[in-house]
Amino acid sequence: MAAQRFGGKYSPDGTPPAGAGSGPHPPIPRAAPGTEKPVGGWRATFLFLSAFIFLFPAFGEEPGAMLLSLLAGGGLILSAWLTREGMRARAAFNARRVARRPAMPRILFGAIATGAALFIGGLIGHGISLYPILFGLAGAGLHIGTFGFDPWTDKGMEGVDRFQTDRVARALAGAEKTLAQMKDAILRARDRQLEARVDRFIAQTRGLMQRVEEDPGDLTAARRYLTVYLEGARDATVKFADLWAIRPDPQARADYEQLLTDLETTFASRSERLLGNDRDNLDIEISVLRDRLKFETPSGSNPS
Structure with missing residues (x-):
């Protein structure tokens, strides 16, 4: 019988054991822009x-x-x-x-x-x-x-509106700032499994941001989507971290993790639609996302 790595709810990386479900597997976090390690x-x-x-x-x-x-x-x-x-x-x-x-x-x-x-x-x-x-x-x-030398020419910029790419760069820089705030907020929970969970969420979000960077499409919709998507997740993280610091509540934790899962599987996986011209469907997704991001603390979790 082949060896099998142990995993489960209480393992360090929080991954389920083999065969314990067929849910989505978040991508491995990639480095934030500007932190790539140079070769040599x-x-x-x-x-x-x-x-x-x-x-x-x-x-x-x-x-x-x-x-x-x-x-x-x-x-x-x-x-x-x-x-x-x-x-x-x-x-x-x-x-x-x-x-x-x-x-x-x-x-x-x-x-x-x-x-x-x-x-x-x-x-x-x-x-x-x-x-x-x-x-x-x-x-x-x-x-x-x-x-060697520095890069001397732009890459993949033929026929691209420089003003448009500048707007994309500013929008993505704001998104990176929101992700950093989300990461700082979850550190207050002092839970490595939650930190790893947020890292996976951030990695998938950066994948979406990279697609926007490579093919801006409708920048107005992209910026609006990323704003709702990230600011809502950040606000939910801040609210959960504050609650967890006062009184750890397993139900609040489960709700928070389910929120991240819903965002990943339901919305981030549809990023291709974001980059197209299906504006009506995009507006529907944004409205649904806004409702889903109204993260509320369970009624029984407030400290007495």
């Missing part, structure tokens, strides 16, 4: 550590050389920070089908900072000569060869 981030860490080659000896040198060493070390630290941020921006760019190039080429500026730092370091040992220039050019070239 250890190289930026090594670049940061290399700054101490100049910083440690600086305090044993004469004032002029000490100043140059501090500038060289500071330049490498600045380069490491710019490079890491540029790699994160590039990872976020690569993770999306539709994306604009970063507003500031951080990796390129990191290469310039590396070249400047090594140029200053060359001045310490060789003074004003050809060597500091060669050191600077070599450092900038090695940086580019190691970390």
Whole structure:
């Protein structure tokens, strides 16, 4: 008989055991935009550590050389920070089908900072000569060869109205803020299973947001849908967390979890309709969703 992983209501991840039901399986949470881990981030860490080659000896040198060493070390630290941020921006760019190039080429500026730092370091040992220039050019070239370039062109933006995409970006930024408030609210419940449940809800919502980002469709409807969808879920989470902090109530918990399930299975699964032009059906869904989000505390759960 093949081994089977134990699961159930009281398991750490709260997943049901195999064969205990055929309900929906929420997706694995994906990272929020801007938090993607860049590939090869250890190289930026090594670049940061290399700054101490100049910083440690600086305090044993004469004032002029000490100043140059501090500038060289500071330049490498600045380069490491710019490079890491540029790699994160590039990872976020690569993770999306539709994306604009970063507003500031951080990796390129990191290469310039590396070249400047090594140029200053060359001045310490060789003074004003050809060597500091060669050191600077070599450092900038090695940086580019190691970390590459920033994205230089937009991706998937051909024929797309930039004003429309800006409105989408602002709407999704507001949705991300609401999701963060929802996450902060559930932390007050101090229950890891509930936190994991909310994480799965957030993951599915971000999937919907990604579809809106890739194909805005009717932005007015999308923004309205996300507002009702997320703000209602956030308000329900805040209300439940406040109740749970005063007096844990299993019925209130069950109602809250059922609310999240209903939102996932009934509304989020219909996001394709959101991106179409079926405005009448969308308005019906929004009105039903608004009624469902009127989360009320069970009458018997108020503390006496």
